[in-house]
Amino acid sequence: MLIKKPADILPSEITPQQVWQRRREFLKASASGISLAALGLAGTAPTRVLAGDAIPNMQPSPFSTDEPPTSLEDITSYNNFYELGTDKGDPKANAKFLKPRPWTVTVDGECSAPGEIGVEDILASFTQEERIYRLRCVEAWAMVVPWVGFPLGDLLKRFEPTSKAKYVAFETLYDPEQMPGQRRRVLDWPYREGLRMDEAMHPLTILSTGLYGELLPNQNGAPLRLVVPWKYGFKSIKSIVRISFTEKEPPATWNRMQANEYGFYANVNPAVDHPRWSQKTHRMIGDGWLAKKRETLPFNGYGDQVAGLYAGMDLKRFY
Amino acid sequence: MIRRERLVGYGKPLVFMLCLVPLGILISRGASGALGPNPVEAITHFTGDWTLRLLLVTLAVTPLRRLTGQAWLVRYRRMLGLFAFFYAVLHFTTYLWLDRFFDLGAIAEDVLKRPYITVGFAAFLLMVPLAITSTQGWIRRLGRRWKTLHRAVYAIGVLGVLHYLWLVKADLLEPGIYAVILGVLLGFRVPWADLSTWLRSAMRRRHRIASARR
Numbered sequence: 001m002l003i004k005k006p007a008d009i010l011p012s013e014i015t016p017q018q019v020w021q022r023r024r025e026f027l028k029a030s031a032s033g034i035s036l037a038a039l040g041l042a043g044t045a046p047t048r049v050l051a052g053d054a055i056p057n058m059q060p061s062p063f064s065t066d067e068p069p070t071s072l073e074d075i076t077s078y079n080n081f082y083e084l085g086t087d088k089g090d091p092k093a094n095a096k097f098l099k100p101r102p103w104t105v106t107v108d109g110e111c112s113a114p115g116e117i118g119v120e121d122i123l124a125s126f127t128q129e130e131r132i133y134r135l136r137c138v139e140a141w142a143m144v145v146p147w148v149g150f151p152l153g154d155l156l157k158r159f160e161p162t163s164k165a166k167y168v169a170f171e172t173l174y175d176p177e178q179m180p181g182q183r184r185r186v187l188d189w190p191y192r193e194g195l196r197m198d199e200a201m202h203p204l205t206i207l208s209t210g211l212y213g214e215l216l217p218n219q220n221g222a223p224l225r226l227v228v229p230w231k232y233g234f235k236s237i238k239s240i241v242r243i244s245f246t247e248k249e250p251p252a253t254w255n256r257m258q259a260n261e262y263g264f265y266a267n268v269n270p271a272v273d274h275p276r277w278s279q280k281t282h283r284m285i286g287d288g289w290l291a292k293k294r295e296t297l298p299f300n301g302y303g304d305q306v307a308g309l310y311a312g313m314d315l316k317r318f319y
Numbered sequence: 320m321i322r323r324e325r326l327v328g329y330g331k332p333l334v335f336m337l338c339l340v341p342l343g344i345l346i347s348r349g350a351s352g353a354l355g356p357n358p359v360e361a362i363t364h365f366t367g368d369w370t371l372r373l374l375l376v377t378l379a380v381t382p383l384r385r386l387t388g389q390a391w392l393v394r395y396r397r398m399l400g401l402f403a404f405f406y407a408v409l410h411f412t413t414y415l416w417l418d419r420f421f422d423l424g425a426i427a428e429d430v431l432k433r434p435y436i437t438v439g440f441a442a443f444l445l446m447v448p449l450a451i452t453s454t455q456g457w458i459r460r461l462g463r464r465w466k467t468l469h470r471a472v473y474a475i476g477v478l479g480v481l482h483y484l485w486l487v488k489a490d491l492l493e494p495g496i497y498a499v500i501l502g503v504l505l506g507f508r509v510p511w512a513d514l515s516t517w518l519r520s521a522m523r524r525r526h527r528i529a530s531a532r533r
Contacts, residue, residue: 070356078356086490089355141357186490257489276433276486278425289358292420 055128055148055210063204064132065301070143070286072212078285079219080137081238082187083172083179090181091219098178098239100216100223109169109244112160119223123209126150130213131206133229135236136268136300140277140293143285147227148210153201161197161245168200169193169250170226171242179239187253193237194250194264195228198309204229204302207240230302232266263319267310268300272319327391334395338402341369342409359417366410371479373403375500378476382507386518397453400472404450411443435485442478445471473508476501 069075077092084091084098103119132146156168174190176182182189199205208227209216216222221238228235234254244250254262261275270280281293299306310318345365348354354361377399384392419426429436449469451457458465480501483494 074356082489088357141360184490184492273432276435278428280425283357283359285356289354289362289417 053215054213055123055215057128058148058210058213059127059129061129061131064130064146065134065144067132067134067144069132069146069212070284074285075143075145075211076217076219080139080233081181081219081221083181083189083191083239084219085181086186094180095218097180098218098222100218100239103223103241105224105240105243107155107159107243109246110162110165111245112162114159117155117158119209122155122207122224126154128209129206131208131227133227134300134302135227135229135233136282136296138232138234138262138266138274138277138279140279140282140296141285142282142294142296145227146212147206147208148213148216149206149208149227151203152205152207152226153203155207156200156243156245159245164247165245166197167246167248167250168195168197169242169244169246170195170237170240171244172237173239173241188256190241191237191253192250193226193235193252194246195226195235196309197245199228199306202306202309204305230268230299230306232262232268234262235266265310265315265318267298267315267319268296269298269315269319270296271298272316327394330395331398334398338373338399338405341365341406359413363410363413363418366406366413367483370403370406370410371483371497373399373406374472374476374479375497375504377403378472378501378504382504385507401450401453404446407443407446435482438478438485439482442475442482445475445478449475473505476505 078088079091080088081091084094101119104116105119105122106116108114128148128150130146130148132144134142135145136142152168170193172189172191173179174182195205206227208221208225209223211217211220216225221236221240224240225238226236226240235252249264252262252264255264255266268279273279279296282296283293284291297303345362349358349362377396380392380396380399384390415421415426419429430440431437449471452461452465452468461468480494480498483497484491487494
């Protein structure tokens, strides 16, 4: 049961004004029964509104960047989510197959209280925050995403990890019916990722439930995805169904496939190139085709908060 | 024969226009903002795709001529090859300008460190002399050596497909299709495995069997 109470800060004060206004206009139009006409007139009307419910009781976060967020249209139509297809446009086109309700996450492994948790329970029990984070893809492009979510550590503590829990492993849904991309063995399904325990417990690490104040669109990893803003995007596993505490470093899909290209840590690092992409610069999505690339910062600019996690480690070896 | 001459004559502007269709699509997408959230990547992939496609079409002319016995097909080969080069120039310019903004240091690093760029760059460089020597004058001047020089197109095809294969992260389906087509087209050129002779005799055999049954 969701207990709704008015938010202290309205989403309209956080979401960029133009985006918010567009949504209000659309809702008003819908209410007066001319939504189809509005869709036709607006051309690129925000289709998300039809499917998305606003997340109640959302709080702002001091961890948010004040950089201008990438447009909702770009965030939801340019996705690497191979379960829904390898082309960046595929996830949006195939999003309709994924059914994010009902959804249960199994938590097991080295913990005293293993069990399951439903996504509705997750939304009701953890305070949802808006976290506007930079997202850097290993393919040398980047976005600024207004996620909604909560610290992963808050969820993990509930299952009482033991002292043997050194790592956390994650697994995406495996169901070719819901995820047509899994019909071909492009990757070793299901997609797996992992974090070291201290990375998982870091306050910047969140599980995301939403985007732009509303529930997460399927192509962005509904209903629940990991977001680790100082690592390349592929670490942020989508549509999670299992979280396991492990003693040893868990397998990570891209790392298993091409260990020399995709490290387990995958920290954003301009000094360590990917064999196919220089990581010194990146293209900011939404900047347009005459814009220059931008300089990439170590740990994607989150170094002040996270560099300490890797003190004494050779980041060229543990890339 | 005079009619066929005329047909080839009319055909040339038609093929020329057809080869410009992809460029038209690209421009209209650019003008209407339909290139998606990462337009530079979209332009790069689009022009790269069409370079490879036209290169394969060019390489298909000779096998097609030998299979069908239609000698006039070869009259389109130069135009097709030059259009492959045209899209390669667009592809390379997109990289130089929109992707790298003429940052020579970054470009040199790319060419030296990233194998897919190394082979793509090599393929492009190899295309330049072929484009230059595509004129009637150069064909005459080079004589027999012209043919030897233009066999470099086989290497260009292999490097081009390799360029695509090495770029892809996991899904090898699309570059794999190009690789198979290239393999078949080059197979026609291998004397000890002459696919065209084999195909022709296979067709003759089928024809004989069919007529014997009748």
